[in-house]
């Protein structure tokens with residue numbers, strides 16, 4: 628493979644945050660198809676990573692030549708595909724009390740700011756944070772050098788990674804808050820997870836609040852809110868808006884996203900050959916009136932701020948505009 632092993636110049640990390648089932652894998656594919664950008668999918672990895680977890684190229688991750696090469700370039704015992712050290716050990720938050728206290732949500736900005744300040748000063752905590760940042764930055768810079776780009780997208784979504792990654796050396800963080808109608812997300816969640824309607828709606832609202840709270844710490848020009856519905860209804864307009872914001876010319880190759888080489892980790896969409904961008908509105912018939920009322924009661928104020936309605940006829944009226952309020 629070509630040298631350098633990692634990219635020496637600053638790399639832009641395009642971090643996609645939001646709720647699960649919001650279309651982040653589709654967005655990762657669109658970004659990846661641009662010749663000046665690349666996506667590796669969910670860099671922080673899934674909780675259930677195994678050696679059989681598949682890259683979008685069809686190989687198990689530990690047999691994918693691209694992931695293997697990034698692993699070589701990272702060169703850390705904390706990122707090893709053979710040892711299942713993808714994700715948990717790279718950056719996501721293992722379910723231990725110490726890790727949650729060091730990196731997780733405390734549901735309060737003041738408490739998190741104080742915690743982050745202390746984390747950078749207590750020697751043992753600083754050592755853990757430095758190690759995680761070094762592995763993460765190595766992954767981003769290694770991927771950038773390998774693909775010959777200076778913009779790498781990560782669709783890990785966990786908002787608590789954002790303040791942590793703002794301090795990564797040689798990485799400029801730009802954040803996309805990808806939102807999707809809460810009823811659509813809840814419909815996906817109840818069909819693919821053990822959550823019921825109320826629990827899934829509460830999780831959507833809590834995730835939205837956490838993202839909004841975290842974004843208060845990010846310079847306004849460094850984040851944007853993008854509606855999944857806009858990506859599906861007007862993909863070219865949405866891609867043009869994204870390119871303008873990130874500072875690269877739009878390239879029509881983005882709309883032929885399946886034709887570009889891809890090595891993306893994410894939801895099962897990565898393993899299909901679907902090339903058509905189509906808005907999934909199954910929640911219109913899949914949720915009962917009562918279930919929709921429950922979702923509206925729990926997520927209504929946040930949904931309204933994104934321009935969503937709960938009247939089925941008007942649910943996504945005006946969502947062609949890419950940027951949500």
Ligand SMILES: [Zn+2]
Pocket residue numbers: 682683684685686691692693694889890891
């Ligand atoms: Zn691959």
